[in-house]
Amino acid sequence: MPKLTFFNLSESKRKNMLEAAEKEFSRVPLFEASISNIIKTAGIPRGSFYQYFENKDDLYFFLLEEKLKERKVHFLQLLKKYNGDLIEAMTEMYQLFLKMIPDNQERSFLRNAMIYTSNKVENSFSGMIDESTQNNYFNEIKSIIDTRRFHDSDDETLKHTFKIISAVAFHNLIEKMLKETSEEEALDNFTFRMKLIKQGIYKKDC
Amino acid sequence: MPKLTFFNLSESKRKNMLEAAEKEFSRVPLFEASISNIIKTAGIPRGSFYQYFENKDDLYFFLLEEKLKERKVHFLQLLKKYNGDLIEAMTEMYQLFLKMIPDNQERSFLRNAMIYTSNKVENSFSGMIDESTQNNYFNEIKSIIDTRRFHDSDDETLKHTFKIISAVAFHNLIEKMLKETSEEEALDNFTFRMKLIKQGIYKKDC
């Protein structure tokens, strides 16, 4: 979190600061962004930066929060538009994000954040399971799994199902790591999710 | 990917290099790890490092791949142990990961990788939706959603369901960003996943 000093700043100085930061974080992802560039753009001395923020990450994640707040507002608007249909709303949101992806897109803070995040996720734990669809790993798994448990047991469905399970499991693994208070709690939660995946949200018991 | 020079190295030199890297990446997460420490531990000159690798990331992600290969082998063993029951296997895997979490745990490469990843994911897109369970955002969404669509429409179930949907959607959004060849393809895939979430993997049609 930025220091108190930052919040005591005048509206215009704060805005100036955040704009300079957004410019730099739009240019390159967090890792390559430099404080030097930010203070140059903002026209403030080095020392002042450290009067306001702990370090580069502090500023970055504060700015990210701000941007995500805007997205939340937007998502609520979408929900209203689709009369509360979560799937519809998320589908539209998803489409909007997809538009950011192509290489010829303009650089933006959120675009860089997505690329940054996706690289990490891609390269880290999701890759552990997701790659399964591309290589022998999946086939090996398939030969072990009793496919008769799935109603649509063709390859494609199985692949997708597997990806959902892995996606949820590992995404939540990571999420839970930070939030859950105990292992028991985390495990209960996980088991519950697994049950929901099997049963779906429309079906009561299986 | 490491340079050819690295693969031409003798078994022992390569091992020495990777061990030094693992030591450093176990000490601190990628961001704070320094090449200087690695070459000091490995006892090789600076220039040699750049003869083998592009940069720090190159080495890191190569090592990560190696570690994940071990996990994959392990996961296959778990699947066999549970006669192909995916849920069971993933649950045990999940428990193992959970054991890595507590603060008093020994530092390890994978532990740091998890922390690194989770910080990024946590702070980036997953946070956009997941926070929903903690603040008014969720309640606002709940008031918009037609809860009658869910059989178990109590708050907890709805919350969990919502988290699953958001987790899958955003995890896969990120995953897809890098892998999908076209927007259409990505969207089809997404729609399919949404359908599966609604229906579950045991139920044919809804």
Add this chain to the structure above:
DNA sequence: ATCCCGATGTGACATAGTGTCATGTTGTGT
């Protein structure tokens, strides 16, 4: 055995970035 040459090893160096700190400046309450 000697030479040659590409592959590999080496570490000083140029460059750049971070975070700190001693000192200067501002502003507000008394």
Add this chain to the structure above:
DNA sequence: ACACAACATGACACTATGTCACATCGGGAT
């Protein structure tokens, strides 16, 4: 008009990165 805390400033110490000119190795040709 004074005091004192909050804030501003930029030189500096420190650390890291990636490069490059030069040294060394090793195996095939003569």
